[in-house]
Every structure is written in C-alpha cells, then in structure tokens.
Amino acid sequence: MLGLGLSAAWASAIETFLVRSLPAASAIAPSPLQAALIPYLSRTLDPVRAGRGEPSPARGGRNGPAAVLAADTIGSGKTIAYLAPLLSSGADAVVVTPTTLLADQVTGVVDGIIAELPPAAGGRTAAPGSRLRIMPVADLPQALVGSSAPLDALVLDEVDALIQPPSRYAARQPPQAQPKHTSHDLLSPADLRASIRSIDPEHGVLVAVSASINAPLRHMLRDPRLGLRRPFLRLGSQPGASPLPPSIAITSLPVADRDAKLDAVVSLLSACPGASTLVVVDSDSRIESAMAALTRAGLYPTQLLDLGSLLHPSDVPPALIVSDAPSLRGLDLSHLEHVVIASRRLPRPLANFAHIAGRVGRASQAASATRVTVAVTPGESVILDGMLRQHRRALSTAQSATPGAGSASSPHPRPRREADPAPVFQHPS
CATH class of the missing domain: 3.40.50.300 (P-loop containing nucleotide triphosphate hydrolases)
Known part of the structure; x- marks a missing residue:
C-alpha cells in the first residue's frame, strides 16, 4: 500500500x-x-x-x-x-x-x-x-x-x-x-x-x-x-465486464413451479448433508416458512440475522444458515461451501448472483469454485441459461483482452x- x-x-x-x-x-x-x-x-x-x-x-x-x-x-x-x-x-x-x-x-x-x-x-x-x-x-x-x-x-x-x-x-x-x-x-x-x-x-x-x-x-x-x-x-x-466472479459455478435445480422450490431445496439438502450451506429466499417474510420446512426435515437451520458470530472467524459458525437476499449485500461469509437459492423469483440481473453468492468463500480468490444451486421453473431455466451465456462471453472477452490470457480477472x-x-x-x- x-x-x-x-x-x-x-x-x-x-x-x-x-x-x-x-x-x-x-x-x-x-x-x-x-x-x-x-x-x-x-x-x-x-x-x-x-x-x-x-x-x-x-x-x-x-x-x-x-x-x-x-x-x-x-x-x-x-x-x-x-x-x-x-x-x-x-x-x-x-x-x-x-x-x-x-x-x-x-x-x-x-x-x-x-x-x-x-x-x-x-x-x-x-x-x-x-x-x-x-x-x-x-x-x-x-x-x-x-x-x-x-x-x-x-x-x-x-x-x-x-x-x-x-x-x-x-x-x-x-x-x-x-x-x-x-x-x-x-x-x-x-x-x-x-x-x-x-x-x-x-x-x-x-x-x-x-x-x-x-x-x-x-x-x-x-x-x-x-x-x-x-x-x-x-x-x-469496463462496461460489458461480468459482475460475477469466474470461480462461481452455477447449476440449476429444475422444479415444476414456484411453489415447489422450497420443497425441492429441502429434498436436495436432506440427500446431501454435511456441507456448510446458505439457503437464500426472496425476503424476510419468507424466512420463517423456510426455517420451518428445513427444521421438519431435521436440518436445524439458523437465521442469518441471529448470527453476530458469523462476522467473527474465531467462532464456529452453524452448518446451515437461512437468509433473505437483501441482507446478504456485501457480507463476507467465508466459511460457507454451498449456496442454494430458493427465491420464488429468479435473481436478475446477473449482478444479483454476485451479491448473493460472490462473497462466499471469497469466491474471487478461492482455489476451487463456489457451488451455487438455483431452483428454477422451466421458463426461468431458459432465462438463466441466457444470463450464463452472457457471463461466459464476458469472461472470454476479458481473458483475451488481458495480458497473459487465461487469468480470471477482468480488465x-x-x-x-x-x-x-x-x-x-x-x-x-
């Protein structure tokens, strides 16, 4: 400095x-x-x-x-x-x-x-x-x-x-x-x-x-x-650069409709326990229903707003956290390994994925990709695919314009x- x-x-x-x-x-x-x-x-x-x-x-x-x-x-x-x-x-x-x-x-x-x-x-x-x-x-x-x-x-x-x-x-x-x-x-x-x-x-x-x-x-x-x-x-x-760090790996979780998203997320987490996970919903009004559904499945979540210790790495954080998307802005949740988005609406534009998941594990500096799973309806799946294609094009342009192409950083x-x-x-x- x-x-x-x-x-x-x-x-x-x-x-x-x-x-x-x-x-x-x-x-x-x-x-x-x-x-x-x-x-x-x-x-x-x-x-x-x-x-x-x-x-x-x-x-x-x-x-x-x-x-x-x-x-x-x-x-x-x-x-x-x-x-x-x-x-x-x-x-x-x-x-x-x-x-x-x-x-x-x-x-x-x-x-x-x-x-x-x-x-x-x-x-x-x-x-x-x-x-x-x-x-x-x-x-x-x-x-x-x-x-x-x-x-x-x-x-x-x-x-x-x-x-x-x-x-x-x-x-x-x-x-x-x-x-x-x-x-x-x-x-x-x-x-x-x-x-x-x-x-x-x-x-x-x-x-x-x-x-x-x-x-x-x-x-x-x-x-x-x-x-x-x-x-x-x-x-x-520069304009056109992707706001999403390249180390975030986004996968979709297909569901029939918006009402089925939370149940699909609960089933996913019940089948794959163990990883430190963040479950994201639209707003604070939906946190209670998400907490109840996860508790019924025996997963015992903790609400983000109850976690002052989350900001202090010396404390042992819980394995499953539930939060609404707005509360995550700028937070550095470095211990988490997996983000599951159960929002009724698909986060848009692509920058919202960065706000929700980009801080997890310091994604831009992590050696391995941060997993982000998004519950999507058939219509949202098409939109998500389009946003990810745009993201890949932006990364490709950034790499070709940066000396020593292959670096993941944007120009x-x-x-x-x-x-x-x-x-x-x-x-x-």
Missing part, C-alpha cells in the same frame, strides 16, 4: 491486516481499483492541503462536492479502497451501508486495521479513526441532524441497494430488479439531497461504491439539484468520466 498516498504507519497496518485476514494464497498487492481510488481520495482529503485552503485535485474551480462512482467485481477490495484513505487522512467521514450486519462487518475491518497500528501512530492520542462513523442507512438521517461541521466524505457502500430510484426509472425495471421486499430502509431522493448537503462543498467528496452501478442511478446522480460537481470520476471494470481500464468539459482528476499515466 506504500506509494498510494497513505502514511507509512497506516500502509503497514493495512498490509498486516490483509495478510492476517486473507487466505494464504491471496496476494496483497493493490487491485487496479485500489491503485486508482486510494491516491485520489488521499489527495482530495489531504488535511494539510485543505488546511492551507489550496485547491484539492477534485475542485476543478467549482463549488459542490466531488463525486466518485467506484464499481468492480466482488473481491476487488472496494472496502479497503475507501477505508484506507479515510483512516490515513483522519477525515471526518460517514460510511453508510444497507444493513446493520454490513455496518458491523466494516467496523470490524476498521478495528482490525487499527489494532495493527504501532503505539501512538502518527502522534495520535485519541483513538485512530475516531472521526470515521459507520452506520446502516436507517441511522443516517438522525446522525446528520446532530452534525454541525460539514463532512469531508460520505461513502455509500452498496449504493444500488441504498438509493430509491425515482419512479420514472423504477417503472422501467423488471419486477425482479425492483426492491419491493427489502430488509432495510432506502434513501429517498430527498434524503440523498439532504445527505449531500452535509458534505463540505469545497473539499468534500461523495463516494458511491458497489459491484455494479446501473443507468438509473447514474442518471439520478446527474440531477443538478443534488449539487454534485461534474464530471464524475468513474472507476472499475480494468483507466478511470472514465461522465461527459463534461472540466476534468476533476488527472489519473497518473
């Missing part, structure tokens, strides 16, 4: 944390997203530069916070990419997540990094990172009401699960993509405007992070009423910006 604008103490602490946290075979070299986002945020949030009142690299001669859209596949290090510069700079920042579980996980990452700092790192007497607040979206409005000083940065983690799109965009989305049943709150356009007003208009930055950032969200962020500086800096994989071009004559950041060549 040295050479990316971080202090030596923080760079060393982050590298030590990653060595302890990642599988032994994983590399700790910065990912392309980290190599672009960390220096940008470090310069933008440079406290010395801001204290002198000099223009930060993001100002571009206009008022209004800068905006960064960072989208990349699961396992590309997005959390470290935004946490590292926030911690190193001591910025007054808020990180917002869709769920309390994800907020707890990000907090655990921060605590783990701070634990690796040498005593009195940087001459700090207070707890390092004490100006960084991490919270679920439900707590954001109240937190901003009690805040008087403007924020240096606002990070929207899993942004496409945080923001409620305007009705004109929601109406265009297929039913499977509309967040009708969520286990968390959503930021309305009015809430988003209020949140952005809390950011320092001269030196502040809004960071929107996700595995994929869709067109309705990009159009929404262009709304001049938000007061964001244009153009946006866009980082991550990462230079940062792209929304069309606008005034650049906000010159990425080093």
Whole structure:
C-alpha cells in the first residue's frame, strides 16, 4: 500500500491486516481499483492541503462536492479502497451501508486495521479513526441532524441497494430488479439531497461504491439539484465486464413451479448433508416458512440475522444458515461451501448472483469454485441459461483482452468520466 498516498504507519497496518485476514494464497498487492481510488481520495482529503485552503485535485474551480462512482467485481477490495484513505487522512467521514450486519462487518475491518497500528501512530492520542462513523442507512438521517461541521466524505457502500430510484426509472425495471421486499430502509431522493448537503462543498467528496452501478442511478446522480460537481470520476471494470466472479459455478435445480422450490431445496439438502450451506429466499417474510420446512426435515437451520458470530472467524459458525437476499449485500461469509437459492423469483440481473453468492468463500480468490444451486421453473431455466451465456462471453472477452490470457480477472481500464468539459482528476499515466 506504500506509494498510494497513505502514511507509512497506516500502509503497514493495512498490509498486516490483509495478510492476517486473507487466505494464504491471496496476494496483497493493490487491485487496479485500489491503485486508482486510494491516491485520489488521499489527495482530495489531504488535511494539510485543505488546511492551507489550496485547491484539492477534485475542485476543478467549482463549488459542490466531488463525486466518485467506484464499481468492480466482488473481491476487488472496494472496502479497503475507501477505508484506507479515510483512516490515513483522519477525515471526518460517514460510511453508510444497507444493513446493520454490513455496518458491523466494516467496523470490524476498521478495528482490525487499527489494532495493527504501532503505539501512538502518527502522534495520535485519541483513538485512530475516531472521526470515521459507520452506520446502516436507517441511522443516517438522525446522525446528520446532530452534525454541525460539514463532512469531508460520505461513502455509500452498496449504493444500488441504498438509493430509491425515482419512479420514472423504477417503472422501467423488471419486477425482479425492483426492491419491493427489502430488509432495510432506502434513501429517498430527498434524503440523498439532504445527505449531500452535509458534505463540505469545497473539499468534500461523495463516494458511491458497489459491484455494479446501473443507468438509473447514474442518471439520478446527474440531477443538478443534488449539487454534485461534474464530471464524475468513474472507476472499475469496463462496461460489458461480468459482475460475477469466474470461480462461481452455477447449476440449476429444475422444479415444476414456484411453489415447489422450497420443497425441492429441502429434498436436495436432506440427500446431501454435511456441507456448510446458505439457503437464500426472496425476503424476510419468507424466512420463517423456510426455517420451518428445513427444521421438519431435521436440518436445524439458523437465521442469518441471529448470527453476530458469523462476522467473527474465531467462532464456529452453524452448518446451515437461512437468509433473505437483501441482507446478504456485501457480507463476507467465508466459511460457507454451498449456496442454494430458493427465491420464488429468479435473481436478475446477473449482478444479483454476485451479491448473493460472490462473497462466499471469497469466491474471487478461492482455489476451487463456489457451488451455487438455483431452483428454477422451466421458463426461468431458459432465462438463466441466457444470463450464463452472457457471463461466459464476458469472461472470454476479458481473458483475451488481458495480458497473459487465461487469468480470471477482468480488465480494468483507466478511470472514465461522465461527459463534461472540466476534468476533476488527472489519473497518473
């Protein structure tokens, strides 16, 4: 992490944390997203530069916070990419997540990094990172009401699960993509405007992070009423790249109709016990019926929301967990071996499979494929086959375009910006 604008103490602490946290075979070299986002945020949030009142690299001669859209596949290090510069700079920042579980996980990452700092790192007497607040979206409005000083940065983690799109965009989305049943709150356009007003208009930055950032969200962020500086800096994989890690192996479980999905999943798990398994349903309203069906079969599941220990690898997790899909956003469930999707609706688009299963076993870094079994009706089977063909074509294109073809990683071009004559950041060549 040295050479990316971080202090030596923080760079060393982050590298030590990653060595302890990642599988032994994983590399700790910065990912392309980290190599672009960390220096940008470090310069933008440079406290010395801001204290002198000099223009930060993001100002571009206009008022209004800068905006960064960072989208990349699961396992590309997005959390470290935004946490590292926030911690190193001591910025007054808020990180917002869709769920309390994800907020707890990000907090655990921060605590783990701070634990690796040498005593009195940087001459700090207070707890390092004490100006960084991490919270679920439900707590954001109240937190901003009690805040008087403007924020240096606002990070929207899993942004496409945080923001409620305007009705004109929601109406265009297929039913499977509309967040009708969520286990968390959503930021309305009015809430988003209020949140952005809390950011320092001269030196502040809004960071929107996700595995994929869709067109309705990009159009929404262009709304001049938000007061964001244009153009946006866009980082991550190129358009057309598959959001699904190549190590996820998806197989179908044919069923006659939607009502037969849960019974088919119970039969499958009863016939093949032993593997650590995650069963995924549409919404929290269907968790109870799934728990009851699995219990009747003698499988004794545990609900994800009851598992604070799931985020602490030192504890022994249960072998069978049930969760609704929205609660899984961003969670790192590294002990699981098998994901079974029993949703009444087929997850769409393909990015939703990454959100549901991509974190299992750190799929992008695992030596073996993560198994994902999807219960599908005959009509859904055709749709799933089409999505998987698209996924394979994207992987093939990525491999042929990447030096040393055969690597499973997707290409990462230079940062792209929304069309606008005034650049906000010159990425080093």
